[in-house]
Amino acid sequence: MKTIPFNQPVALGDELANIADALARGQLAGDGHFTKLCHRWMEARLGTKHALLTHSCTGALEMAAILCDLKPGDEVILPSYTFVSTANAFALRGAVPVFVDIRADNLNIDEKLIAAAITPRTRVIAVVHYAGVACEMDEIMALAAEHNLLVVEDAAQALLASYKGRMLGAVGHMGCISFHETKNVISGEGGALLINDDRFAERAEIIREKGTNRGRFLRGEVDKYTWVDLGSSFLPSELVAAFLEAQLKHADAVMERRRAIWQRYYEGVRDYAKSGTIQLPPAGYDDRLANGHLFYLLADSLKTRLALAAHLKARGINSVSHYVPLHASPAGMKFGRAGSDMKVTDDINDRLLRLPIYYGMTDADVDAVIAAVRAFFKG
């Protein structure tokens, strides 16, 4: 039986040649030729002031949390329906994650619930652009300005997705991107911190280089480098950057293919959404572009979701649920607290199923998944 994986990482062209080139250039440690090309690509395409490659989006979030200069007990507002790193990065600084519910339509943080979760200890709003669809950034940035808060975008899934013409990750004070092998553009593990406010640029460079002023030393601005601040080793090797640079060249093509697959799924099952058998996210928006990162449907119950996943599995198709909501996780309860009720998060969590989506997926594979989903609901 042919199987259809949930995700399939692929090389898009010059990855291996780039790695050989990096070796020939004689620098495999970070911040060499290919890292600089990746930085330039992100600055040009995403419109961020300073892009810094990191070893993961988790690393980028941890850098952002250090840059926010949080004191123990400071609070960070974020959705519960997200990956652990969004909260963990801030909890590592002693801050308290305050979880807010999500919107029922696109599962992004419900901007209308944020104001009520703000206290005198609130310092940061960390938004997550779920599935590569933008949060309500105008409302969120206005609220942050009103209360003097920083906005960190967890744009792990959102490369090249945009909001009112602005690239995600470049709208808040800082943005964090992932190049993990499940993302649109990959380097196995990988990420980037986007600095959109010059205030943070110098310190970001230091934090990423183990808390040293090595960057200034390499530019000839100081004659030796030393420990000047907190930091860690957040930069990836040139091997990773070389692989990534080859992928970034094809980032638009990858997004277009994933958007096409998304659309094919949508059209393939939307009659079930019309009849109320399943729920789907909005087909599109006038003011934002989604990047086709993931396609999900909401079944009517946990029972139906599990039965559908088993039905697909029996036909060789791998589908997966997503996050365990953080407010109900052991560490979430220990380090954080709920800042709103969690009606939508609790409701959708059991019902969400993600269907396979990856660059190399053929239309025939997509159609086979659609046919299997339809066979389940007809049965």
Ligand SMILES: Cc1ncc(COP(=O)(O)O)c(C=O)c1O
């Ligand atoms: C919303 C979100 N944030 C952060 C991450 C962490 O990314 P990374 O694996 O690059 O550390 C992920 C990973 O899937 C994610 O979905």
